[in-house]
Every structure is written in structure tokens, then in C-alpha cells.
Amino acid sequence: MRVLFLGDVFGQPGRRVLSAHLPQLRAQADFVIVNMENSAGGFGLHREAADAALKAGANCLTLGNHAWHHKDIFTMMQDEGTYPIVRPLNYSDPSTPGVGWRTFNVRTAAGLEKLTVVNLLGRVFMEAVGNPFLAMDDLLERDDLGTVFVDFHAEATSEKQAMGWHLAGRVAAVIGTHTHVPTADTRILKGGTAYQTDAGFTGPHDSVIGSGRDGPIQRFLTERPHRFGVAEASRAELNGVFVQIEGGRATGIERYRYIEEG
Template structure:
């Protein structure tokens, strides 16, 4: 049995604050913690300060997303694979893209057994950047015949239909498919017939009183006037969202939502 915690998109300083405060406690009940750090640096990408704080709090692996290249720090960190266990989107068509789209970890599971866990990330294509086909990219990885152990897929995508279709496409071939990017936790947490755990979006880790992380004023003005205004990270209390998984033989035994709001 392998117990895994997946934490949804960390957004800005409030997200980093609640992650640092609550991840150590959550980490005690799991064997491995994956944290999506896509928005951890001011809402766009990840920098070294954010990565170091997350590692100190107990993160074992970082996933990113469509803002993967926003900060120069990330290029240097991707070259330091021992210190910074980063997984960027797999489906970049450029074979020379920095970093890797999947990593396999040797994890001490429940009862002291050693388990293999592979963390993969893909970007969706609906309403997003035109990357290589995420379905085909994952098929190619799974068809290589490597011992990937328990496989967890972070699908960073906008459209719920694309996320759901990918989960059904992978059902029985991976242990879990967890969605990120839209920042709102969904209530469709379940295990599919083939044994793959699924949730359309894990939710995010950031400002609670916000529009997906930003102070509401600028998004409201954009919708009222069709003009862009400068977005800024919202202040105030923060929330942490994610899922807790129990995996065995590349199948899910259990999945449950995790939600913590500061002050509640």
C-alpha cells in the first residue's frame, strides 16, 4: 500500500504560507507528497524561494503547468534533479525542452515495503496552448514497457470534458488521474471501473476570498468593460486543497478530498 498526498496549484504568497503551515501535519499520514507549484511565484510559475519552502515543508515532487517557464530560476533548478524533483508537462513536442515530463521514485510504503511511484504531467489542448496530443504522449510512455510502478497523472487542463476523457482513456492503466489548473475543487471524486482514481480538479492552494487567486477587483472590471486590468494576488486568509490516495499494484484503493481553510 502506498499513501500519496496530491496538493492542488499553489498560488502566490498566501498559498505558500498555508502550504508551509499545514503540509508538515498532512505529510505525517502519507508516504509521498506531490505539490503542483504552477502559480506559486506571484501567480505565475515557480521560483527558487517557493521551491525551497515547499521542500522544507515536506514536498517530495513538484508538478508545474502552462506557466512552467515563467521564471528563470526554473531552468537552473531543472538541471539539479537531485535537489529539485520537478515534473513539467510531458507533451512538449520539442525533444530539447528543459526538464522531464515524468519521474519514477522509490518510496518506502506502509509497513516498510519499497514501492515505485511514477508522477507524470500533461497539458490539455482545449482553450490552451497548442501542444502535442496528451493522449498520444501518455500512450507512448505507457507502451514503453518500463516498470513505472504506481502511476499518478496530473492533467493540467481547462476543459472538464478533456480531463474526463483522458481519465477514461487511461482507466486500468494508471493508478490516478488528478486534474489541476481551474483552481476550483470538484465533487466528482471516485474510482473508475478499471481501478483508476479520478477527480476533475483538485482545487488550489491560495487566497480563499478571491477569483481563482486574484483580488476580485480586476477580474470584475475585465468582465464589465472587456478591458484588461492588472491582476494581483488577493490578500487575507488562504485555503489548501488536494486529494489523499491509497494505491496498490497501480490501482487505487481509496481517494478522498482534502480541504483546509485558515480560520475554520
């Protein structure tokens, strides 16, 4: 099984480059996971963004700390047949809408294979949520998950690396999201777990992690709040990883980056 994972889609530029470029990549993967955490104006997911991602070839949409920003998400989560959305698993309230993991039957050259996609939310420098380590331990007690692929949406690199080692040999992949900058620590951990601290984002290239440059620069210069908006860049980038999986464990991982010409 070959899985393509694409990092945080950010605003209209991210949606545009995803719609334009993912169809070209689709034939290279059996299954595509796209983090849509920032796809609606930089915050959360709405129906328009979800429809565009699915049309472009995404099979599963993951989220993060802005999961609840748009009211569309609540109705989309109720329509599981149309919208294969996975929100963070580790919300402590059992009545939280949606699901934190979802199992898919993936058609590969070898036949149908079972793939479970999990979304976790970090706790360091983030809003208070349940313990993602314990949440994964509980989930992995199940014996019907098949291959497990984890999108860990977290701020701290230390927390992401700790999760990678905690799950090494127990899942096929732990790929980080949230910080929007692709890291160069792509590797396979012991036991066949593909790992990268952050996949990078899919959004405006000439920006400060997706925002127009002036707002963040003025905030750092003046030490006062300034409004951030999605950068109106002439070009966008798309970042992610391809993970090759055999027998429920990773045998290869490679970074992928595409930048539009200016």
C-alpha cells in the same frame, strides 16, 4: 501506498498555508505531490517557492502552462538531485528542458514501492502543445514505471474526463489541475484509477481563483483588460486529494480541504 496530491499553489498566500499546514498532513501520506504552477506571484515556479515546498514535506513538484515563467526553473531542472520537478510531458520539441515524468522509490509500511509521477498539459483553450493522449500511450509502453500517478493540467472538464477514461485501468490516478476550483466528482474509475476533474488550489480564499477580486470584476463589467494581482487575503485555503494505492491501482480516494480562520 498513500499519496497526497495538492492543487496549484498560488502566490505568497498559497506558499504560506502550504508551509504552515503540510507538515501536519505529512504523517498521513507516504508521498506528497504538489502542483507549483502558480506559486511565484501567480505565474510559474522560482527557487524560493520550491525550497519552501520541499522543506514543508513535498516529494515532487509538478507544473503546467506557466512552467517557463521564471528563469530559476532552467537551473533547477538541471539540479535533479535537489529539485524533483516534473514539467508537462507533451512538449513536441525533444530538446525541452526538464522531464515530463519521474520515478521515485517510495518507502511504505510494506517496503519500497516504485511510483512514477507524470505531468500532462491539456490543449483545449490552452497554448498549442503535443497530444497528451498519445504522449501517455507512448509512455505506458514502458514496463519499468511501477505505479503511475498523473497530474493533468487542463482547462476543459471534458478533456480531463476523457483522459480519465482513456487511462482507466492503466494508471493509479488522474487528478486535474489548473481551474483552481475543487470538483465534487471524486471517484474510482473501472480498473482502479482514482479520478477528480480538479483538485482545487492552494491560495487566497477570498479571491477570484487567486486574484484580487476587483480586477476580474472590473474586466467583466467594463469588457476591457484590467490588471490582475495575487489577492492580499487574510486567510488562505489548501485543497487536494488523498489516494490509497495497492498493487498499482487505487483502492480509495478522498477530497481534502482546509480553510484558515478569518
